[in-house]
Amino acid sequence: MPSLGADMETGTLVEWCIAVGDHVSKGDTVAVVDTDKATIDVEVFETGVVTELLVEPGASVPVGAPLAVIGAADEGESATHAGDAPGTGASHPTPSVPPEQPANTPTTTIVGGPGRHHASVVLSPVVRHLADRLGVDTGRLEGHGPGGRVTRHDVENAARTRVSPRARRMAAASGVDPSRLVGPGSGPGGAVVARDIEATSAAVPHVAEGSAPSGATVQTGKTATTAPSAGGRSTPQQAMARTMERSNREIPHFHVASTIDLEPAMAFLGELNRVRPSGARVLPAAVLLRAVAAASRAVPDVNGWWRDGAPVAAPTVAIGMVVSLRGGGLLTPTLTDPDRCTLDELMDRLRGTVQRARRGSLRSSDIEPATLTVTNLGERGAEVVHGVIQPPQLALVGFGRIVERPWVHGGEVVPRRVVTASLAADHRAVEGHVASRFMSRLERELLDPAALCADRRPGNDDHDPHRPGVEHDGP
Amino acid sequence: MDRDEALRLVGEALSDIAPEAELDAVDPSAELAEELDLDSMDLLELHEALQRLSGVEIADADVASVVTLDRLLDHLTGAGAGDG
Numbered sequence: 045m046p047s048l049g050a051d052m053e054t055g056t057l058v059e060w061c062i063a064v065g066d067h068v069s070k071g072d073t074v075a076v077v078d079t080d081k082a083t084i085d086v087e088v089f090e091t092g093v094v095t096e097l098l099v100e101p102g103a104s105v106p107v108g109a110p111l112a113v114i115g116a117a118d119e120g121e122s123a124t125h126a127g128d129a130p131g132t133g134a135s136h137p138t139p140s141v142p143p144e145q146p147a148n149t150p151t152t153t154i155v156g157g158p159g160r161h162h163a164s165v166v167l168s169p170v171v172r173h174l175a176d177r178l179g180v181d182t183g184r185l186e187g188h189g190p191g192g193r194v195t196r197h198d199v200e201n202a203a204r205t206r207v208s209p210r211a212r213r214m215a216a217a218s219g220v221d222p223s224r225l226v227g228p229g230s231g232p233g234g235a236v237v238a239r240d241i242e243a244t245s246a247a248v249p250h251v252a253e254g255s256a257p258s259g260a261t262v263q264t265g266k267t268a269t270t271a272p273s274a275g276g277r278s279t280p281q282q283a284m285a286r287t288m289e290r291s292n293r294e295i296p297h298f299h300v301a302s303t304i305d306l307e308p309a310m311a312f313l314g315e316l317n318r319v320r321p322s323g324a325r326v327l328p329a330a331v332l333l334r335a336v337a338a339a340s341r342a343v344p345d346v347n348g349w350w351r352d353g354a355p356v357a358a359p360t361v362a363i364g365m366v367v368s369l370r371g372g373g374l375l376t377p378t379l380t381d382p383d384r385c386t387l388d389e390l391m392d393r394l395r396g397t398v399q400r401a402r403r404g405s406l407r408s409s410d411i412e413p414a415t416l417t418v419t420n421l422g423e424r425g426a427e428v429v430h431g432v433i434q435p436p437q438l439a440l441v442g443f444g445r446i447v448e449r450p451w452v453h454g455g456e457v458v459p460r461r462v463v464t465a466s467l468a469a470d471h472r473a474v475e476g477h478v479a480s481r482f483m484s485r486l487e488r489e490l491l492d493p494a495a496l497c498a499d500r501r502p503g504n505d506d507h508d509p510h511r512p513g514v515e516h517d518g519p
Numbered sequence: 520m521d522r523d524e525a526l527r528l529v530g531e532a533l534s535d536i537a538p539e540a541e542l543d544a545v546d547p548s549a550e551l552a553e554e555l556d557l558d559s560m561d562l563l564e565l566h567e568a569l570q571r572l573s574g575v576e577i578a579d580a581d582v583a584s585v586v587t588l589d590r591l592l593d594h595l596t597g598a599g600a601g602d603g
Contacts, residue, residue: 321570
């Protein structure tokens with residue numbers, strides 16, 4: 045059971061996407077796991093043949109428990125299906141393994157229950173049942189699991205339950221977990237709308253506060269729902285609340301902020317995007333992310349974890365991005381080394397990750413442990429945000445709305461686009477002058493967008509005009 | 520393309536991004552992103568989907584001006600006229 049979040053202790057196996065005897069390649073989705081934050085497609089780290097499944101669907105196992113056994117690929121049979129597995133075409137960031145985190149070892153012997161499926165069966169019973177329930181014609185489905193297997197997410201995407209924000213709010217208010225609503229509803233395209241919730245909530249029993257959310261499914265009229273969660277909030281929101289409480293309790297936060305001239309970066313993007321179709325444009329968010337990564341390489345004190353009473357520097361830069369979900373809730377998928385691919389690759393990854401987060405189809409590679417988190421309030425956000433650090437990380441970078449303000453440039457006051465960046469840091473590990481160094485490096489990166497956005501490759505640092513070196517104190 | 524068709528395409532483009540959006544309820548002269556709670560990523564996806572569905576491109580320079588539903592429909596129908 046991989047660790048799919050910093051606080052995760054156990055996970056529930058929802059279903060297997062593989063059977064004994066299947067070939068799997070690194071990156072294939074092999075199982076679907078429920079954490080208290082999200083349902084995640086788990087990808088395998090190894091290439092080989094599944095020899096044993098050790099955990100039954102429905103079972104909860106602790107992080108680190110083996111789920112299945114993968115043997116070496118048989119000789120003579122090609123095990124390199126990397127190109128064959130549709131849906132895994134986009135390159136995955138190489139999984140980064142944080143030190144002393146035994147739950148996330150790459151030698152995944154997954155523990156699973158005895159395989160009941162043969163390689164020739166395209167649908168597992170769980171997926172078939174789900175398809176029946178959602179009214180999805182599986183004969184028309186394209187499978188994205190290993191060997192073209194149809195997975196739960198393939199079915200869900202085909203059914204795509206859409207829930208209106210108003211319906212979500214009503215669901216939450218009446219004690220129904222909005223993240224577990226299953227349609228079709230009576231809205232356009234089968235969307236679940238407010239009147240469906242009204243019709244359903246009358247029949248759904250209320251659960252006493254404090255009791256754990258049940259997985260029972262209630263079929264009422266056109267809308268199936270699960271039994272309500274305590275207090276009317278979804279399980280992921282409860283998990284976030286606990287994380288925020290823990291952060292405030294354990295981490296002595298301090299905050300620094302700087303307003304940064306973003307005109308050069310915005311002009312750079314304007315030039316780039318001017319001649320590109322919408323599908324190829326790069327958003328400021330990608331550039332901000334890249335700058336944070338570059339700055340944290342130069343000031344590594346802010347990039348890591350607090351472990352056993354001491355700060356631990358992370359071996360890589362894996363940025364957790366706060367993504368807001370329609371109807372409420374946040375997810376923080378991870379982008380690894382966003383400054384070590386091309387800008388276009390980064391934008392693709394960013395788009396894909398945000399889409400998967402918003403559609404509830406995150407993969408395990410999306411939620412590897414982050415080394416630093418970034419929260420970006422966006423175009424209609426406030427001008428500055430002082431965030432809450434995600435334990436066990438050491439820092440969190442915040443960006444407010446990009447605004448046009450009077451600015452002194454070349455000795456004159458002119459309108460420039462600027463952004464206020466903030467750093468929340470753990471004062472056990474980071475001191476004021478280190479935080480300031482980070483902010484000034486961040487500013488430096490953003491003031492030279494051409495260098496920041498130039499193609500960089502790992503190991504090519506010697507050719508970088510801005511060689512990422514460790515910053516030293518001094519004028 | 521007429522305005523009704525353009526409206527239909529906007530609805531279709533939005534179905535993946537803001538599935539619950541009821542375009543009839545949107546104030547056509549208000550900022551669409553505000554009305555539907557869309558961020559920059561959503562807008563990018565919307566413009567791309569519209570380009571795919573209608574063949575009409577929204578140039579980067581026009582993005583700032585097609586902010587309301589009315590102006591978006593204007594753009595889609597104006598640019599689409601004569602192109603079939």
